[in-house]
Amino acid sequence: MPELPEVEALSAFLSERLTGRVIARVQPVAISALKTYDPPVTALEGRTVGGVSRRGKFLDIEVEGLHLVVHLARAGWLRWKDRLPAEPPRPGPRNPLALRVRLAGEAGDGFELTEAGTKKGLAVYVVRDPAEVPGVAGLGPDPLDPGFGLADFAGLLRGERRRLKGVLRDQRVLAGVGNAYSDEVLRAARMSPYKLAGSLTEDEVARLYEALGGTLREAVERSRGLAAGELKAEKKLGLRVHGRTGLPCPVCGDTIREVSFADSSLQYCPTCQTGGKPLADRRLSRLLK
Numbered sequence: 001m002p003e004l005p006e007v008e009a010l011s012a013f014l015s016e017r018l019t020g021r022v023i024a025r026v027q028p029v030a031i032s033a034l035k036t037y038d039p040p041v042t043a044l045e046g047r048t049v050g051g052v053s054r055r056g057k058f059l060d061i062e063v064e065g066l067h068l069v070v071h072l073a074r075a076g077w078l079r080w081k082d083r084l085p086a087e088p089p090r091p092g093p094r095n096p097l098a099l100r101v102r103l104a105g106e107a108g109d110g111f112e113l114t115e116a117g118t119k120k121g122l123a124v125y126v127v128r129d130p131a132e133v134p135g136v137a138g139l140g141p142d143p144l145d146p147g148f149g150l151a152d153f154a155g156l157l158r159g160e161r162r163r164l165k166g167v168l169r170d171q172r173v174l175a176g177v178g179n180a181y182s183d184e185v186l187r188a189a190r191m192s193p194y195k196l197a198g199s200l201t202e203d204e205v206a207r208l209y210e211a212l213g214g215t216l217r218e219a220v221e222r223s224r225g226l227a228a229g230e231l232k233a234e235k236k237l238g239l240r241v242h243g244r245t246g247l248p249c250p251v252c253g254d255t256i257r258e259v260s261f262a263d264s265s266l267q268y269c270p271t272c273q274t275g276g277k278p279l280a281d282r283r284l285s286r287l288l289k
């Protein structure tokens with residue numbers, strides 16, 4: 001799933017290519033991806049793109065008072081085409097294409113939103129105000145907002161009864177951090193994903209705040225200037241613990257471990273984060289009984 005750094009890079013990539021261009025056609029292919037009907041997608045046609053920005057993990061393409069808001073979810077992606085095929089896209093169970101946006105002009109360029117797999121989560125909204133999108137309206141502060149300081153972060157954690165892993169990836173608490181970067185931030189902060197968020201000392205809050213900003217800024221820096229097609233590979237290269245179960249931790253050499261849940265898993269380094277002790281994996285122990 002693309003998270004803050006990838007969506008930030010996609011937003012910059014699109015901003016460069018779309019700003020000032022006129023949208024010629026918007027063709028929804030997977031109807032389930034389109035979450036709004038008023039205004040209709042055709043309302044975007046003939047209008048000029050004013051800019052592209054990121055809101056948490058959402059992309060916001062501003063088109064003369066309207067907004068095309070996109071959430072790529074787990075398996076959604078965006079591909080840029082210098083020349084889109086002339087024939088209209090055909091919907092079908094094997095076609096990953098969800099939406100095509102063609103720009104006005106001779107070149108026939110534009111972009112496509114695709115979604116692989118069966119769990120359909122890709123969501124597209126056409127709204128007059130981004131706040132009409134439920135996921136956008138409820139977003140917490142953006143960790144890369146220059147105004148988001150240590151005191152603000154401490155305020156978010158105060159009285160929080162959940163574990164760090166769950167809090168960091170809760171979009172209503174912090175915008176943009178998901179399963180992968182929460183693993184990375186916790187490794188960088190040398191903290192257990194199971195640690196209770198409200199139990200952190202002042203020093204620990206500061207360490208986590210540094211790890212949060214540092215990890216995200218580093219990832220944004222690496223992704224900057226990359227084309228949409230190169231971002232997925234870059235994300236994978238930059239991760240130190242997430243998705244690396246069984247591999248050595250690049251920091252200390254210990255073996256990365258995993259805890260699995262019904263529909264996701266987390267990875268961590270025991271030496272860096274839990275005093276060398278493996279975390280209980282309730283699902284695994286239930287299976288072993």
Ligand SMILES: [Zn+2]
Pocket residue numbers: 249250251252253254269270271272273
């Ligand atoms: Zn380690």
